[in-house]
Amino acid sequence: MSGTKGKTNKLLLAEFKKGNKKAYRKLFELFWEPMFIRAKSIVLNEDVAKDIVQEIWINLWQKRANLNIIHFEAYIFRSVKYGCFKYLRDNKLNAVHLQVLESLELGRPARVENQHNLEQTQFIIEKSLTELSPRCQQIFRLSRMEAASNEEIAKRLGISKRSVENQMSIALKSIRQNLRLAQSSLTALITFIANL
Incomplete structure (x- = not known):
């Protein structure tokens, strides 16, 4: 297909x-x-x-x-x-935007570190997905990894488009929350090390 x-x-x-x-x-x-x-x-x-x-x-x-x-x-x-x-x-950026941008390390030339950040982000996303229901995981993977539209997913799974939207919202909220937690933990660790 x-x-x-x-x-x-x-x-x-x-x-x-x-x-x-x-x-x-x-x-x-x-x-x-x-x-x-x-x-x-x-x-x-x-x-x-x-x-x-x-x-x-x-x-x-x-x-x-x-x-x-x-x-x-x-x-x-x-x-x-x-x-x-x-x-x-x-x-003007809010605190969440700043954390996202900091985690991307856009200005740094260190490719190894950027690769690590990417792998860490992917790990957090995968971990977040395991906390979701199997249906929510399936919908997220169809949307993000197969680039299926909400209508295509709804048709394929025999559910309403609204249900797809709700499940995507749940998945994205969970991923964002886990990314924020990981970022704040990292920021706290860096601050602690800097103050030693």
């Missing part, structure tokens, strides 16, 4: 680059929701997340002729990440 999905996305992308509005609309329908969920999980604000994703889609349309996109899905999710980081950089 993923092979067919990839071919469909490539065909839609080719048509979109030619200015086909129907192809653009179809790509939008396929990817808007997962992009929004990803943005919301980073900026922690629904309206801001919507604005970031909308801006990405406007830029895609305006620059379509000059874009050299090979993997559309990877491209748009990277755009979401950069859009969120740009927003966080340019606006």
